[in-house]
Amino acid sequence: MRRIMKNMLIIIFLAAEGMVVGSRLLFNVVGYRDPAVPAVYIFGDSTFDVGTNNFLNDTKSKADMPFYGIDYSPSQSKPTGRFSNGYNTADCIVQLLGFKESPPPFLYLVENDTEDFNTQILKGVNFAGGGAGILHHTGKKRFGRVISMEEQIEQFSRVGDNMTRYLNESAAKGIINKSLILISVGSNDINEFLMFNVSNSSSLIQQLQQFLPDLIASYQAHLTNLINLGGRKFGILGLAPLGSVPDVRGSYGGNSSNEINAVAQLFNYGLYYMLLDLNSSKFPEFNFSFGNTYSITTEMINNPASLATACCGNQTLTGGIPCSPNATVCEFRHKFLFWDRHHPTEYGSQLAANDLFNGGSEFVSPFNLSTLVQTS
Numbered sequence: 001m002r003r004i005m006k007n008m009l010i011i012i013f014l015a016a017e018g019m020v021v022g023s024r025l026l027f028n029v030v031g032y033r034d035p036a037v038p039a040v041y042i043f044g045d046s047t048f049d050v051g052t053n054n055f056l057n058d059t060k061s062k063a064d065m066p067f068y069g070i071d072y073s074p075s076q077s078k079p080t081g082r083f084s085n086g087y088n089t090a091d092c093i094v095q096l097l098g099f100k101e102s103p104p105p106f107l108y109l110v111e112n113d114t115e116d117f118n119t120q121i122l123k124g125v126n127f128a129g130g131g132a133g134i135l136h137h138t139g140k141k142r143f144g145r146v147i148s149m150e151e152q153i154e155q156f157s158r159v160g161d162n163m164t165r166y167l168n169e170s171a172a173k174g175i176i177n178k179s180l181i182l183i184s185v186g187s188n189d190i191n192e193f194l195m196f197n198v199s200n201s202s203s204l205i206q207q208l209q210q211f212l213p214d215l216i217a218s219y220q221a222h223l224t225n226l227i228n229l230g231g232r233k234f235g236i237l238g239l240a241p242l243g244s245v246p247d248v249r250g251s252y253g254g255n256s257s258n259e260i261n262a263v264a265q266l267f268n269y270g271l272y273y274m275l276l277d278l279n280s281s282k283f284p285e286f287n288f289s290f291g292n293t294y295s296i297t298t299e300m301i302n303n304p305a306s307l308a309t310a311c312c313g314n315q316t317l318t319g320g321i322p323c324s325p326n327a328t329v330c331e332f333r334h335k336f337l338f339w340d341r342h343h344p345t346e347y348g349s350q351l352a353a354n355d356l357f358n359g360g361s362e363f364v365s366p367f368n369l370s371t372l373v374q375t376s
Helices: 002-018 091-097 106-109 149-166 169-178 186-196 201-228 256-282 293-302 304-308 346-358
Strands: 040-044 124-126 180-184 233-237 287-291
Touching: 040 091, 040 149, 091 180, 091 346, 106 124, 106 149, 149 169, 149 201, 149 293, 186 201, 186 256, 201 256, 256 287, 287 293, 287 346, 293 346
Parallel strands: 040 124, 040 180, 180 233, 233 287
Antiparallel strands: none
């Protein structure tokens, strides 16, 4: 694995200067009318968070203030904890699966002690939280309290135990086997590695040769735990071009960082080949759809105006501020890919979800989510 990554690293960095941005095509949204799976269980970071961090008092990673949620009609335009103006990508995928709405955060179900806790977990739970990473310590230095992948999987194990007590072991296992597990994680690990551990550019390749295989191995350990808990169908998102988000472009004169993008590409290569190996040599019952979020986002980047700035806060401009009650907000949200300095608008999420659900081999492999949910 380390030798493969070393060769890939050299190739990607040589090619970084010549990356070509494609054009974005119009699409037809095709989804299921009725739920295609019994439930959806969602893991990851702020890209999938639907309010988990609202229940964490000691975290800096929150989206519980205006203008987050300004276009989220179910809450009457009030912030819900989603890092978006409306729905995020997890919401859009769940809707394409035939569900009316995303499953609620695990902490919401626990904190509110809802009477229908046991019936709700049969339809899905969202464990994702802003600032989370693959590694246990990721996010804590920057944000304080975060719920790591390790802790999210522990919560899922508790859900499985409750399902078993409420039904029986066979019935609970059957539901989890047939359900979809969605994961979007890794960007915080990469960002913090580049922020805190790389002393100079000349040592970057050497440090990556150690860091990335260890990161992929940790990801594999998480997937193994989820498989052992009954997971069989996995929708796994790779990393978007992290060097092209407004926050980074603001530090590069409005341009992308090819070096940061190259690291994201290398992670994606390592992740995909790990998934193939996990299926072929360890768990033949493990089925997955790998979402090439890097290619999907790159295809959207055909309008420099919508790419270079964030709709809320305009983070790439001098004097720009993060998305907050004091920020300025663009009027035409459907013309912007980025909502804040790191996250997509609802429009961008809708485009991405459709590619993940219905897209071809340029965006998803070995098949899309629509095909994955039909596997036995």
